[in-house]
Every structure is written in structure tokens, then in C-alpha cells.
Amino acid sequence: MKSDFDVALPSIKQLQTLIKEGKQVEVKLLSGDLLNGKLVWQDKNCLCVMDANNQSTTVWRQALAYIKSKN
Amino acid sequence: MKSDFDVALPSIKQLQTLIKEGKQVEVKLLSGDLLNGKLVWQDKNCLCVMDANNQSTTVWRQALAYIKSKN
Amino acid sequence: MKSDFDVALPSIKQLQTLIKEGKQVEVKLLSGDLLNGKLVWQDKNCLCVMDANNQSTTVWRQALAYIKSKN
Amino acid sequence: MKSDFDVALPSIKQLQTLIKEGKQVEVKLLSGDLLNGKLVWQDKNCLCVMDANNQSTTVWRQALAYIKSKN
Amino acid sequence: MKSDFDVALPSIKQLQTLIKEGKQVEVKLLSGDLLNGKLVWQDKNCLCVMDANNQSTTVWRQALAYIKSKN
Amino acid sequence: MKSDFDVALPSIKQLQTLIKEGKQVEVKLLSGDLLNGKLVWQDKNCLCVMDANNQSTTVWRQALAYIKSKN
Structure with missing residues (x-):
């Protein structure tokens, strides 16, 4: 399934x-x-995760398995 | 095979x-x-799984191998 | 190679x-x-495999490596 | 790179x-x-490999890493 | 999600x-x-990384999990 | 990012x-x-690598992580 960067998607x-x-x-x-860490931005290709030491990591969407938000 | 989010598909x-x-x-x-867990929603990009502790996990479709429903 | 769900394909x-x-x-x-197990249905996104205990598993096509039919 | 099943491709x-x-x-x-084994057919989605015991295996192109022909 | 080589993307x-x-x-x-190492160029398919010994490596975008810049 | 076999790309x-x-x-x-080994040809789907024993291997582009040329 080719996914979309459609801001209306859940x-x-x-x-x-x-x-x-x-x-x-x-x-x-x-x-x-x-x-x-915390998510700081997303675009069509990537997400950016900032950890507790303010180190940011740019993640490619193709590499995503799952995201869990901590309760 | 580029898959589709076509609600008529089995x-x-x-x-x-x-x-x-x-x-x-x-x-x-x-x-x-x-x-x-239980599936709580799906869209074109993702599925959401809620476990027994009400922890939800957003799974990217690209990462799916299989889903088995428990008998 | 983007594959197709074309029923005429071998x-x-x-x-x-x-x-x-x-x-x-x-x-x-x-x-x-x-x-x-046995294949029970296929669509554009998935295949369904039923094992000897009638447990069915929905497999995403993107996850397929190979299928071998037992002689 | 989306690849093609173009019979003119090397x-x-x-x-x-x-x-x-x-x-x-x-x-x-x-x-x-x-x-x-030996390759017995190819189509847009798959290749079929027949081993020495005449067991055939249908391989999805998406799963291919490489093919080496034995000298 | 099919990504884009759109120079306006973050x-x-x-x-x-x-x-x-x-x-x-x-x-x-x-x-x-x-x-x-250091990134030396990018195009639609690849990135090039140059290490401390001036050895360059061409990386396919499909293979990217993440990039972290060192603080 | 769907990549291209565009001969003008770096x-x-x-x-x-x-x-x-x-x-x-x-x-x-x-x-x-x-x-x-040495690269001997490329097309839209594949690269061919020839090793020191003249054994050639056809590699699918989808399987590429990186290529490094030896200094």
C-alpha cells in the first residue's frame, strides 16, 4: 500500500x-x-526524534515499524 | 504489488x-x-493495536508480516 | 518491480x-x-493461510519470500 | 527505483x-x-525455481537479493 | 509512503x-x-558518505534507517 | 522515494x-x-558484479545497501 502524507489521515x-x-x-x-524521545517534526519522507540529551535523529518513514506513546 | 486501501477488498x-x-x-x-491486543483503527498508512493495559501502538502497514485472530 | 494483481499472470x-x-x-x-497450511483466499494486499487446526493467518504480500507447494 | 518487467531489459x-x-x-x-535449481518461468511478480527433486518454489521478486548462474 | 526528492522538503x-x-x-x-563521516552529495536515489580516510560510500536511500548529526 | 534510472543522475x-x-x-x-568485484553492467532493475574468478552475480537494486569503490 503506497501511503500518503495527507494531513487528514488519522x-x-x-x-x-x-x-x-x-x-x-x-x-x-x-x-x-x-x-x-519526543517527535519534533514530520514531513513526507521523515520524522525527527529528539532524545533527553537534545540529540535529534532523522528517521526515514520507510524504516518505521511502530510508534508507541508513553502513557 | 502496490496495495490499496480499498474498503471493498477482503x-x-x-x-x-x-x-x-x-x-x-x-x-x-x-x-x-x-x-x-485488539485492533482499534486502520487508515491508509497504519493500524492501531491496543494491548491489555490500554497501551496503544501505531503500526506502519509496510511493517506487517501477518495478522492472526485468536480463536 | 511494482507487481500486479492481474488474474492473467501465471x-x-x-x-x-x-x-x-x-x-x-x-x-x-x-x-x-x-x-x-492451505491457501484459502488472495486479494491485492494479502493471502490467507489456514493451518491444520483451522487457525487462519492473513499474510501481507509485501512480506512474501516464497511459496512451495508440497508434492 | 520501481523496476519494470520489460522484456528488452538486460x-x-x-x-x-x-x-x-x-x-x-x-x-x-x-x-x-x-x-x-533451475529457473522455469518468470512473470511480473515472481520467478519459479525447480530443484533437483523437481520441487518447485515460487519466489516473489521483492524478495530477490541476487542470482548467480553456476559456471 | 512514496517519498519525494523535493528540495523544499525539510x-x-x-x-x-x-x-x-x-x-x-x-x-x-x-x-x-x-x-x-560527512555527507558529500545526495540525489534522488543515493547519499554519499565520506569517512575520515577519504573513503566514500554511496548509500541507497531505500536502505536508510536514520541519520544523526553529531553535536 | 521512488528512484529513477535517469542517466543524468550522479x-x-x-x-x-x-x-x-x-x-x-x-x-x-x-x-x-x-x-x-567489478561492476560489468547496470539496468533499471539490476547490477552485475564480476568477481576475481569471473563468476558474475546479478544483484537486484532493491537489495542494495551501499557500494564502496576501493581506493
Whole structure:
């Protein structure tokens, strides 16, 4: 399924809400990597995750397995 | 095969039924992760799985290997 | 190569034959999982495999490595 | 790069030659599997490999890493 | 999500800035490989990473998991 | 990002130069395989690598992680 960067989609809106609220998330990648931090921006190709040390990581969407927001 | 988010497709309807019925499912990802819970929504890019602790996980479709509904 | 769900393609017809004949198959996924059972349906996005205990598993085509029909 | 099933492409013609000549090949998949045998057909989605015991395996193109013809 | 090589996208501009500033980056691939060096060019298909020994590596975008710029 | 087989792209021209100059390259695949040899041709779907024993391997572009030319 070719996915879309359509701001009306629930999945895109959910990420936008996570960015606005600065919630802690867990981002699991197909490489097996697990990133922890806050989402700071998203575009059509990528997401950016900022960790507790203000280190930012640009993640390619193609590499996303799942995102979990911490309760 | 570029897949489609066409609500008439058996695979999309099956997920919709699983969401409505709140059935327990097992979701296996290409990262090797195995998630257990109920499906709560789907859109063109993602599925959302809610586990027994009400922790929700947004899964990217590109990462799906299989879904098994528990008998 | 973007593949097609074109019922005239040998690969799609082969699966259709396997479904009709209820042959035992081995389905290997890119996640490393190996499923055994009968194919029960296919659509543009997915295949469904039913095992000996009537447990069905919906497999995403993107996850397919190979299918072997048991002689 | 979205690839093509264009019979004029060197890569498609090479597979066609391997099929006609019945050459032994080694097919490596992204799942890590290594298949040995002869190519018997190809279409837009799949290749079929027949091993020494006449067991055929339908391989999805998306899973191909490389093909080596044995000298 | 089919991504774009659109120079107005934040993700493409970010890489362009990293190239101009010659910042040290860490490039993680879906193969598990981790490359260290400076980005020297990008195009629609690839990125090029130059390490401390002036060895350049051409990375396919499809293989990108994440890029981290060193603080 | 759907990539292109556009001969004006730096990445395609770089491979063409490596083919003409017969340079030794290291080709890393998403399957984890590492191939050593010279590039002998490329098309839209594949690259061909010839090793020191004149064994040629046809590599699918979808499987490419990186290519490094030996200094």
C-alpha cells in the first residue's frame, strides 16, 4: 500500500498531536533500533526524534515499524 | 504489488470486522516484533493495536508480516 | 518491480489453483516465519493461510519470500 | 527505483536465457534463504525455481537479493 | 509512503545543510550497518558518505534507517 | 522515494564510471551479503558484479545497501 502524507489521515494527525503535545514516544525501526524521545517534526519522507540529551535523529518513514506513546 | 486501501477488498474488510468485534489478534512485524491486543483503527498508512493495559501502538502497514485472530 | 494483481499472470493463477485444489503449501516470509497450511483466499494486499487446526493467518504480500507447494 | 518487467531489459533477458538453457542457478533472498535449481518461468511478480527433486518454489521478486548462474 | 526528492522538503533541506556545513553524521542502514563521516552529495536515489580516510560510500536511500548529526 | 534510472543522475553516472574504469567495488546488500568485484553492467532493475574468478552475480537494486569503490 503506497501511503500518503495527507494531513487528514488519522495516522498523520496522530503524529501531529504527538509533536504539539511533546509526548514521550518509543519509535521502533525495521533495523531493530528503538529510539526514545519526543517527535519534533514530520514531513513526507521523515520524522525527527529528539532524545533527553537534545540529540535529534532523522528517521526515514520507510524504516518505521511502530510508534508507541508513553502513557 | 502496490496495495490499496480499498474498503471493498477482503483484507481491508477483514480488519474492519476485527475492529468492530474487538477480537484479540496477534500482529507479526517484519522487524520480528509480535504485538498482542485488539485492533482499534486502520487508515491508509497504519493500524492501531491496543494491548491489555490500554497501551496503544501505531503500526506502519509496510511493517506487517501477518495478522492472526485468536480463536 | 511494482507487481500486479492481474488474474492473467501465471503467479496469480498458480495461487488461484492452489486455493481451488486445497494443496498444502509452505509460505516463507521476509520476517523469517514459515507458515504451513492451505491457501484459502488472495486479494491485492494479502493471502490467507489456514493451518491444520483451522487457525487462519492473513499474510501481507509485501512480506512474501516464497511459496512451495508440497508434492 | 520501481523496476519494470520489460522484456528488452538486460536483466529480464538474462533470466529468459537462464530459463531456456536450463542452467543451474543460486537464488539468494532477502530473508536469507538460498535456493538452488533451475529457473522455469518468470512473470511480473515472481520467478519459479525447480530443484533437483523437481520441487518447485515460487519466489516473489521483492524478495530477490541476487542470482548467480553456476559456471 | 512514496517519498519525494523535493528540495523544499525539510528532510531534503536538512541533508543539504549537513552537506554544506560538513558536519559529522552517523548513518544507520536497514542492513544494520552504521557509517560515520560527512555527507558529500545526495540525489534522488543515493547519499554519499565520506569517512575520515577519504573513503566514500554511496548509500541507497531505500536502505536508510536514520541519520544523526553529531553535536 | 521512488528512484529513477535517469542517466543524468550522479548516482547512475557514478556506477557508469565504475563500470568503464573497471574499478574494484564492495557491494553490501540488505540481506547482509557483501560482494567484491567489478561492476560489468547496470539496468533499471539490476547490477552485475564480476568477481576475481569471473563468476558474475546479478544483484537486484532493491537489495542494495551501499557500494564502496576501493581506493
